[in-house]
Amino acid sequence: MIHNLTLSDVLSEHARSRPETTAVVDGELRLTYPHLDARVSRLASALAGRGVAAGDRVLWLGQNSHAILELLLACSRLGAVFCPANWRQSADELRFVLSDLSPKVVVWEHSDTTAALAPGTGQRERSETSAGLAPDAGLAAVDRPVSWVRAGEEYEEFLASGELHDFPPVEDTAPVLALYTAAFDGRPNAALLSSAALVAHSTSLLVVRQMEPGFTFLDNGPLFHVGTMMFCLATLQIGGTNVIMPAFDAEELCRLVDAEKVTQAFLFGQMIDAVVAANAGGKYDLSSLRFISHSAEWDEMTTVDDSPWCRSKMGGYGQTEVGGMLTFLGLAPGAxxxxxxxxxxxxxxxxxxxxxxxxxxxxxxxxxxxxxxxxxxxxxxxxxxxxxxxxxxxxxxxxxxxxxxxxxxxxxKLRMIKSGAENVYPAEVERALKAHPTVADAAVIGTPDERWHQAVKAVVVTRPGKTATAEELIEHVRSTLASYKKPREVVFAEEIPKKGFTPDYDALDERYGGGNYPGV
Amino acid sequence: MIHNLTLSDVLSEHARSRPETTAVVDGELRLTYPHLDARVSRLASALAGRGVAAGDRVLWLGQNSHAILELLLACSRLGAVFCPANWRQSADELRFVLSDLSPKVVVWEHSDTTAALAPGTGQRERSETSAGLAPDAGLAAVDRPVSWVRAGEEYEEFLASGELHDFPPVEDTAPVLALYTAAFDGRPNAALLSSAALVAHSTSLLVVRQMEPGFTFLDNGPLFHVGTMMFCLATLQIGGTNVIMPAFDAEELCRLVDAEKVTQAFLFGQMIDAVVAANAGGKYDLSSLRFISHSAEWDEMTTVDDSPWCRSKMGGYGQTEVGGMLTFLGLAPGAxxxxxxxxxxxxxxxxxxxxxxxxxxxxxxxxxxxxxxxxxxxxxxxxxxxxxxxxxxxxxxxxxxxxxxxxxxxxxKLRMIKSGAENVYPAEVERALKAHPTVADAAVIGTPDERWHQAVKAVVVTRPGKTATAEELIEHVRSTLASYKKPREVVFAEEIPKKGFTPDYDALDERYGGGNYPGV
Missing domain, CATH: 2.30.38.10 (Luciferase; Domain 3)
Incomplete structure (x- = not known):
């Protein structure tokens, strides 16, 4: 145990080393590190009371919230695994996540989709079964109680019900965070990250971004995505402050940057333009923000960051499976x-x-x-x-x-379409299309799009004697996948050109106007 | 193996990612990362040829040299343990190290003491026995061949004799570096550091010192000490350049800083004054050096470093056993x-x-x-x-x-005396004094000293009917321990005041003028 350092250990140290530092700001809630530490212990006790033990999963369905960080740290304290899921998914997709991950506890915020999944008022547990899961899912049939805790008051009561006590040490190589990623075969997979991996990734960000104590990160991007989560965790690692926004809103972002003297937020292109527009009159002081140079107006409002992270171009290459970033542009000036x-x-x-x-x-x-x-x-x-x-x-x-x-x-290696900030995997959309009774075969490509970088375009072969309109098929995909994955356009064809068993994407691109793929 | 990262792995990556970057400069020798990587592979093969396998020790006796880094990395490639020993120790102390560490290979530079230990010309191996070791040493009797390789031409021939080939992976938790430290009971102990620990410590220095690619470190302090070794390894970690000086020399340091555009060196107080004096005429351009503010002349010659490492006061708390630094002043502004x-x-x-x-x-x-x-x-x-x-x-x-x-x-917790930059442990000097035939009991204290911070003072009780002069006892200590550990003054007393079995140091300080202990 001498070499061990879990996320829970990092919090325990900060509670001692930074008794007066604000760890989390979320709306009216402000938590110092000792407060956060105590809440996490109570929450871990409460989760253990619902049967959560080492290796068990806890699922969050909702927007960004301080509860995400608390649940992650509580799971670390127990050796359990926490998953913040993309709440923008369809009810079918969330149902898949529930069956796939088989969590012991689900903490949820109300939305049309989550309400369709969560049990009715007064009903604390209900059984989930794996019925409908593909037989190749590699999962045993799931038929056991799941505790549902609604975010807000019920979560606070749940947390308060936990007792403050010590927990036995947990190996830092145990998985603690699960993030759903890329659908390799048309189905998402939960990448498991250990405390050791997350701590290591955080230190690489501390090095490249030159983060220091006092660093204040605005969690305005989705915390179910590694891009925001990695900065949230690096901020925790250096003992800084995480300011949580439920979701991006340009004016509210300006207000929070000013009020909390935010050092960095999760921003790019269009979002930066929206912030510049929202602060056109200079109502808010954004000078604490040290970020990438973008436009004359932006650079004047903020302070250009001279750390390697932002020095020339921001970023590098990364994916959830490597904890976030694998390579950094900042480590290769003039590369x-x-x-x-x-x-x-x-x-x-x-x-x-x-x-x-x-x-x-x-x-x-x-x-x-x-x-x-x-x-x-x-x-x-x-x-x-x-x-x-x-x-x-x-x-x-x-x-x-x-x-x-x-x-x-x-x-x-498998084709990917970039629509806005989102990745769309053709295989996933193709699988959804092929599930429609009229569709015999389908292939999906990306066509250049001025606003979204690429638009999703489907080429469909119908079954003999069957027909469907483009609108019907688009609506069919929308009802089973996140809205941004639905085709913008559907064209009908006699056949899909193939290379072996997979679509010949190059031929499809040429024939149907595909292009602008990321990284090419 | 997916999570593994040894020092050897770090080098392998740099050889690919930084094919044109200079890794090491030592006199006329300049090695890019691919050159260093190839030499390390040859050296590892050559060491394996002399029987060095996983867990075996390789000892260096000499000044700073590129060979220290090469031997460390070659041992990492083999899973072996490398120890750069303090070559300023007495022949008796080095003999203890040889018996204690029982290395398979010793690489040595010529000095009066090493020449007394190394076998004669033409004799490549000789047996070392553990005879004379205290029975509580916890060591099995050692009586096996040791290969001696002389630094310089013989080392180059030895290295060139190794073949270039791949090596099986080594766990990064295996010890790779042994550094002799504090004598808790009057005898030094070799602290074992793994690649995982050294890599982790390096990243903490990268964070606090805000080191970047291009960082050039002048290894002018002794590499057998963690203070210099930790910056040498952090420089390796970020893919920077290590410039090796055999030992500190103010004018040569100026020349190297200018010629190699050195970013940082191992300097403090008196050494900085000596550098300022050596460069009084402004002969050398030291502006690449980004270091702590010291004096008006120094600050004008160099660039004051604004990273947390140097921002207010440099340093923190550390020891070899934690890889170097455990705490940093730079992480606690205004603490x-x-x-x-x-x-x-x-x-x-x-x-x-x-x-x-x-x-x-x-x-x-x-x-x-x-x-x-x-x-x-x-x-x-x-x-x-x-x-x-x-x-x-x-x-x-x-x-x-x-x-x-x-x-x-x-x-x-055990008393320590600070003389210059060196730690003197009373127990060690007392043990040496008590080995003299005339000495019945002895206690050692530190007295305030304007130049050296403290001076070593011995209080000695002679055996009934026996006498010795202060000079005799000082010479006796000098002959068995490093010169800086010998008492500057010896006083004779009737008895040593005790607290239980140990000297009552507070009473001794009061009676014999002790004081100025570090950290009090």
């Missing part, structure tokens, strides 16, 4: 490869399908080892074996080494 | 406790002797857990059990939490 150089805590290799390393200049799969890597997907033994072939994590993305040693991200 | 706050990768507790945590304001032992902690001492099972009592590493130092959560270092 040839636009993904930069690996984090100080990982190794990267460009591997051929047979596991041999490719020389600089040749395209292969970006593979990795290191301290920040995930522990595999929950309940996906076959996929896990494939993803860790030859002792290296296979990212599923293509890249190459440039002569200067930097990495270029070439594109996903 | 009450002058040791600052813990590194982001450790936990600190102030514990009572019974293992219970003490509240803020109460003095207890500084104890720690975390990613950078050592793996225990080599071949000291009983000491290791005592040092890790209650699941916490016991530093042997006293401290307290201040109300603001910061840590104050109060002083060593």
């Amino acid at each position: 040839a490869g636009f993904a930069g150089r690996p984090s100080p805590l990982v190794q990267v290799r460009i591997l051929a399908p047979d596991g041999t390393e490719l020389p600089p200049g040749e395209v292969g799969e970006i593979c990795a080892r290191g301290k920040s890597l995930f522990s595999g997907y929950f309940a996906r033994p076959e996929l896990n074996a494939a993803k860790s072939a030859y002792g290296w994590h296979h990212t599923g993305d293509l890249g190459r080494r440039e002569p200067d040693g930097t990495i270029t991200f070439v594109g996903p | 009450a406790g002058f040791a600052g706050r813990p590194s982001p990768l450790v936990q600190v507790r102030i514990l009572a002797p019974d293992g219970t945590e003490l509240p803020p304001g109460e003095v207890g032992e500084i104890c720690a857990r975390g990613k950078s902690l050592f793996s225990g001492y080599f071949a000291r099972p009983e000491l290791n059990a005592a040092k890790s009592a209650y699941g916490w590493h016991h530093t042997g130092d006293l401290g307290r939490r201040e109300p603001d959560g910061t840590i104050t270092f109060v002083g060593p």
Whole structure:
């Protein structure tokens, strides 16, 4: 245990080292580190009271909330696994998550979709069954009680019911956070991250972003996504302050930056423009914000960050499975490869399908080892074996080494469409389309779109003698997947060109106007 | 292996990511990362050829040299343990190290003391026996061949004899570096540090010192000491350049800073004054050096570093057993406790002797857990059990939490004298004195000294009917311990006041003028 450091341990240390520092701000709620520590202990006790033990899952369905950080830390204290799910998913998608993850406790905020899932008032537990799960899901039938706790008053009562006491130590290699990611076969998978991996990733961000005590992060992006979660956790690691926004709102963001002297937020392109517009009169003082240079107005309102994270272009290459960022542009000033150089805590290799390393200049799969890597997907033994072939994590993305040693991200090995900030995997949309009774075959491509970077376009072959309108098929997809995944356009064809068993995407692009794929 | 990251792995990654970056400069020798990587592979093969396998020790006896970094990395590649020993020790002390560590290979530079130990020309191996070791040393009798390789040409031939090939992966939790430290019972112990601990400590320095690619460190302090080694390794971690100086020399330091555009060196007080004097005419451009503010002349020659490491006062609290620094002043601006706050990768507790945590304001032992902690001492099972009592590493130092959560270092639990930059442990000097035939009892205190902070003073009780001069006893200590440990003054007394079995140091200080102890 001498070398152990869980997220719960990080909190325990801050409660001692930073007794007066604000850990979390969420609306009217302000918690110092000792307050947060005490609440997390009570919450862990309350969860244990509902049967949550080491390895069990706890699910959050809702917007950003201080409860996400508290539930994560409480799970760390118990050795359990916390999953903040994308509450914008359809009821069907959330039902899949419930069956797949089989949580002991669900904490939920009210929405049309969550209300359809949660039990009625006064009913604290109900059984979930795995009926309807595909037989290849690798899950045993689930038929056991799930505790549902509604966010707000009920959550506060639940937390207060827990007792303050010490907890036995937990190994920091145990998974603590589950984030649903990329649907490789048209179905999302929960990437499991251990405390050791999250702490390591946080320190790599501390290094590259040069974060210091006093760092205040505005959690305005979704905390179910690694992009916001990774900065939330790095802020925790350095003993800074997390200011939680339920969801992005430009004016409220300005107010919070001013009031809390926020150092950084989760912002890019259009969001920055919206913030500039919201603060056009200079009503709010945004000078505490140290961020990327963007436009003359923005740079005047804020302070341009000169850390490696923001010095030239922001970012690098990353994915949930590596804890967030695998490579950083900030570690490769003037680099040839636009993904930069690996984090100080990982190794990267460009591997051929047979596991041999490719020389600089040749395209292969970006593979990795290191301290920040995930522990595999929950309940996906076959996929896990494939993803860790030859002792290296296979990212599923293509890249190459440039002569200067930097990495270029070439594109996903499986096609990916970028619509707004969201990734859309053709396989997932195709699977949804093929579930419609009139559809014999389908392929999905991305077409260039000025506003959203790409738009989703479906090519559909109908069954003999059957017909459906484009509107019907779009509505069908919308009813089973998140709205942003639905095709903007559907065209009907006689057949889908194939390469082996998979669609010939290059031919489809040429024929139907596909293009603008990310990383190409 | 997916989460593994040894020092050897860090080098392997840099060889790919930084093919043109200079890793090491040592006199005429300049090595890029790919060159260093290839030399380390050859060296590892050559060491394996001399029988070095996982867990075996390799010893360096000499000044600072590129060979220290190469041997460390080669041992990491093999899973072996490398020890750079203090070559300024007496022949007796080095003999103890040889017996204690029982290395398979010794690489040595010529000096009066090493020449007395190394076999004659043409003789490549000789047996070392543990005869003379105290029976409580916990060591099996050692009587086996040791390979001696002389630094310089013979080392180059040895390295060139190794073949380039791949090595099987090594767990990063395996010890890789052994550094001799504090003599708790009058005898030094080799602290074992794993790759995982060293990598973790390096990242904490990257965070606090805000080190970036391009960082160039001048290794002018002794690499057998964690103070210089920790910056050498952090520079390796970020893919920077280590410039090696055999030993400190003010003018040569100026020349190297200018020529290599050095970012930081291992400097303090008197050394900085010597550098300022050596560069009085402004012959060398030292503006690349970003370091602590010291004097008007110094600040004008160099660039004051504004990272947390140097922002107010430099440093914190540390020891070899925690990988270097445990707490940083830079993480606690305006703190009450002058040791600052813990590194982001450790936990600190102030514990009572019974293992219970003490509240803020109460003095207890500084104890720690975390990613950078050592793996225990080599071949000291009983000491290791005592040092890790209650699941916490016991530093042997006293401290307290201040109300603001910061840590104050109060002083060593066992007395320690500070003479210049060196620590002198009374127990060690007392043991040497008591080995003299005329001495019945002895106690050692530190007296305030304007130049050296403290001077070593011995109080001696002679055996009935025996006498010795102060000069004789001083010479006796000098012949068995490093010169700086010898008493400056010896006074003779009728008896040593005791508290239980140990000297009553407070009474001795009062009677014989002791004071100025570090941390009080």
